[in-house]
Amino acid sequence: MQQILQRASSTARTSRTLIIQQVQRLLSTQLEFTKDRYNIDRGKFGTLDDTHYGYFEDLLGKDRVIRDPEECEAYNVDWVKNVKGMSKCILKPKTTHEVSAILKFCNTHNLAVCPQGGNTGLVGGSVPVFDEIVLSTTLMNQIISVDDISGAVVCQSGCILETLDSHLAKYDLMVPLDLGAKASCNIGGNVSTNAGGLRLLRYGNLHGSVLGLEAVKADGDVVDCLSTLRKDNTGYHLKHMFIGSEGTLGVVTKVALQCPTRPKATNVAFLGTNSFQNVLKTFRKSKHSLSEVLSSFELIDAQSLNVVTKHFGKQCPISQHPFYILIETHGSNATHDEEKLHSFLAETMSDGVVLDGTVSSDPSKIADIWQLRETITAALQHDGYVFKYDFSIPIKTFYSIVEIMRERLGESAVTVCGYGHIGDSNLHLNITLKEYSEEVHGKIEPFVYQYTSQMRGSVSAEHGIGFRKSKYLQYSKSASAIGLMKSLKQMMDPKGILNPYKVLP
């Protein structure tokens, strides 16, 4: 594993993706079908026959209708090898017109469809549960236009996030979104799951930065909201229905994004402190002193860092403390930003809030520091079985669930750790055991969900609901809100052909 880690050294982000991919391959791929693991019945949808295949092959050509079982496998299993569908038909449209024709046909013939982008989702939303047709957007990868003055960028939904970002670099622009999965995930999937990521704190969420989109409804109707304007108050703001609804209300085919200027300077600080209260004080101060240049504020507790040093032999660049903070700045003037960051560090240290810290503007050192944060997920796999949670919790009580679970589980857990985007109140609680135990599972769930609900937190901060979390939706949404969601689904997709078994309970 250390060799894998060392080989993949170009950038922290890319190496994290590679490491996780290789860990995945090391894990058993002998995954049971979802339908056999979960107590779930197939919906009353039609079954594919030769007439259907004939229509698709006429529309797309044979090479874009995948029927070979081995080739279908990759589209049936999710990235974290957690769920497995049994689709026998993968369709690869290239245009909105083709998506529209496919959906119209499927709606008429009552055939269920699972839209799929880069298939990097973490909650089983992007793979079929039974034999749904997979509608893959991977060939819809055209970048349509870049307005280098306004920053409005239009592309098809199958563009890979990293590819789009590299293209924008030529215009000194960037995608206002950065994820571990950037090398594989599709922009349409990002929009459909309302992906958050590492720099939401600075660049905001997709509801703010999607200028417009084009989506196809279950009945094939194309909804054109592909505005490239920052201000457009003409009627209901329909595009937001498709942002975060995980492909259950429509298939996103094109996206217009407001892209910010690429920063000329990036700096990183890695700090150590002795209490969660001091983490909060540091965050508060960073918002006032670093303010407009702050691009990331991440928490790593000692237990999280410990798994990285233990399993991957990484070194902590500062002395040991109960809590570590990773701060990143993005700005237009390197000297100004370094001055701000150094004076911030000096002040927080002289106040006794931060006990140790290092600041760097050197890209390779920055990558090393980011690796400490980004390899936690992979390192945790080495402990044994991992329970993973992605909660949002109001910031003042952000860390309490980690302490409560540590106390509640005692010696029965190998590691109980918390890390994440504290700047967005987004906590990744992870609990590892030597091996899976139903008894320990019962001590963890549903308690963690109930606790998060009591704190008015979210049981899924950025990963979404997908297939695996639909039963937990009630912990974060009222009965009235869930009722309204069901009405929306009924209005948009009365036959329920779009991504069935997902999101709604």
Add this chain to the structure above:
Amino acid sequence: MQQILQRASSTARTSRTLIIQQVQRLLSTQLEFTKDRYNIDRGKFGTLDDTHYGYFEDLLGKDRVIRDPEECEAYNVDWVKNVKGMSKCILKPKTTHEVSAILKFCNTHNLAVCPQGGNTGLVGGSVPVFDEIVLSTTLMNQIISVDDISGAVVCQSGCILETLDSHLAKYDLMVPLDLGAKASCNIGGNVSTNAGGLRLLRYGNLHGSVLGLEAVKADGDVVDCLSTLRKDNTGYHLKHMFIGSEGTLGVVTKVALQCPTRPKATNVAFLGTNSFQNVLKTFRKSKHSLSEVLSSFELIDAQSLNVVTKHFGKQCPISQHPFYILIETHGSNATHDEEKLHSFLAETMSDGVVLDGTVSSDPSKIADIWQLRETITAALQHDGYVFKYDFSIPIKTFYSIVEIMRERLGESAVTVCGYGHIGDSNLHLNITLKEYSEEVHGKIEPFVYQYTSQMRGSVSAEHGIGFRKSKYLQYSKSASAIGLMKSLKQMMDPKGILNPYKVLP
């Protein structure tokens, strides 16, 4: 008028509000009823009787049910004295429970309701057309919580924007929205109309900064989406249905906002240049050089500035040019920001892109410069009759419509000018005549709407559709999108009691 202008000198924003209010009072208030001016039929709603009044008075007490015709007048006429309803009943709830009870009752008895915040809208969306009950949120003005670490602020929808902002100043926070109407407008109205304003360029739109909201549906059902979390991907993102739907899908009762840190330093530059191409070059450069501190980028053409100097005797602080640019920066370090702005000015002048310019960090000089921009609206009234448009147009062709209209109208117009938030591609095209002329009107409309539509612009950038623009919706939205809007309205409010005659054609 100059005396009025001089008296109201505390800040540019407040004075603009005062000036406009006083101009309004100078104008005739003998306004015809909307129903008599427009060819429109009353919907088949019930008519208020004593039983209904009895219910409302039991619920709210007599002092919060306004029936006095003179007192009702202010709620029946819009801010720009353009439309006038004939409501005989103004209800002033204080709680969500009361709003819910009112709507449940009205829905059962088929009584139409016009929700109203600060009544500062510009498209006749906030006043009744016939005898709709006015549901005023002005007494729902409690600030519920401020999280000084995360910046999450929760308040009732009737809070006045400026009052909320002043309260937040104690925590070094600010509302991420600034409008000319800030002294009167309500945050719930801002959310319902998706207000944009002067600094959207920096702080983003309300779809990005509203963390959560609570709204009451037409049937009285309370939809609780009052999350204070930046990341919450649990099911459909329902709150966005209420943002920008102008009170036709529900009444917003509480709002949670993500509030940024209040800037420690504000600077303003006023620049002159000789072509629209150079305005674009200046904007592009400002995004790269001022980047994270840029908070406003406004265009004023010579014709716009001319009306301000002519009618209000204001002086232009630099030599005369065809185009002027107002740039504002918000930052955490005054020295850094001034350095950035001075070096930006030096570079753009040495490149010959900017021909003259002045920079200031002095609050009174900043207010003077902002007045040049913010008194254009009031000054134009002195020309005679004003045709006002609020378009978004893709930035590269932003100014062309002004030149086209100048050519098209020739001597028949007094002034054809363009100014606005070019950083957001939001143009305020204004055309003045000595007095109203149907012939000239016919040369302007529908041509300006058709042209904007051809450019894939928006016929209402930030003002909304309301009553007055519903017939123009088709110029910015496809038939399929309008169809979907109608389905949403039908789902949310099947009897159509909420803000009838608004938004949808």
